[in-house]
Amino acid sequence: MFTLDDLAEIVDRRADASAEKSYTRSLLEKGPTHCARKFGEEAIELTIAGAAGGEDSVRAEAADVLYHLLVLLRSRGVAFDSVVRELESRTRQSGHEEKAARKA
Numbered sequence: 365m366f367t368l369d370d371l372a373e374i375v376d377r378r379a380d381a382s383a384e385k386s387y388t389r390s391l392l393e394k395g396p397t398h399c400a401r402k403f404g405e406e407a408i409e410l411t412i413a414g415a416a417g418g419e420d421s422v423r424a425e426a427a428d429v430l431y432h433l434l435v436l437l438r439s440r441g442v443a444f445d446s447v448v449r450e451l452e453s454r455t456r457q458s459g460h461e462e463k464a465a466r467k468a
């Protein structure tokens with residue numbers, strides 16, 4: 365089964381390709397600010413689809429968001445693995461418990 369780990373590996377590999385051949389490389393060459401802006405645009409498109417779009421558009425926009433998230437992480441040198449580990453550490457308590465602990 366294809367996973368986000370597989371896509372993160374593709375993004376890592378394409379970082380070394382030429383910008384003419386690779387859209388990923390062309391984004392990375394423009395730097396973190398550009399990658400962050402692209403991620404934000406895709407997030408807004410998903411927000412709109414999520415609120416009022418059909419199932420197909422939610423699926424397509426979610427895929428764009430995940431791809432652009434991986435490119436943004438790569439542009440900032442943040443390993444996708446480390447984000448997964450951060451999520452794993454949060455499985456020890458529920459979101460409600462975490463929020464209550466912050467307020468205490």
Ligand SMILES: N=c1c2ncn([C@@H]3O[C@H](COP(=O)(O)OP(=O)(O)OP(=O)(O)O)[C@@H](O)[C@H]3O)c2ncn1[C@@H]1O[C@H](COP(=O)(O)O)[C@@H](O)[C@H]1O
Pocket residue numbers: 374375378385386387388389402427428431
């Ligand atoms: N999953 C994706 C993926 N999802 C979305 N996109 C691109 O993200 C862009 C988002 O849509 P926009 O309408 O904002 O695009 P745009 O206006 O053409 O973008 P800009 O010119 O503004 O940058 C589109 O160009 C999509 O093709 C992706 N591009 C690449 N991948 C994966 O990355 C791999 C490597 O791609 P290359 O780096 O191009 O070889 C591919 O084989 C795919 O697996």
